[in-house]
Amino acid sequence: AVTAVTSNGHVEVVGVAAPVEVKSSNGSILLETSPGGCHPFSITTSNWSIKIRLTGASGATVRAQTSNGVIDVRSPRIPVTCEGEGARRTVVIGGAATPECRAETSNGNVVIEID
DSSP states (O other): OEEEEESSSOEEEEEEOSOEEEEESSSOEEEEEOSSOOOOEEEEESSSOEEEEESSOOOEEEEEEESSSOEEEEOSSSOEEEESOTTEEEEEETTOOOSEEEEEESSSOEEEEEO
8 A cells, every 4th residue: 555645745656556545735646556457545635636547447436526626537448427516526437336536635626537
């Protein structure tokens, strides 16, 4: 598992193939999984954006939330279902409910790219 916590800094977790927990108070977060699937993750920041790039994910559920931003889901290859609107969305990738993942920010956008 990967755990990263910071108060005033950006966090990048790249090429990971394990469960991830990242918390930041004042910094952007980038999570980029390694090819071959998605593992559970929990990403939280207060004052920046979150970008999640799921490489080779065939199924997962991502619960995304922002207070002052937008949630953008990009999936050119794998079917996704988005439930909810605006600041709270549940994204089901490939029809699978697991793993269960979470991304939350107060003041920023959440971008989820699936390829």
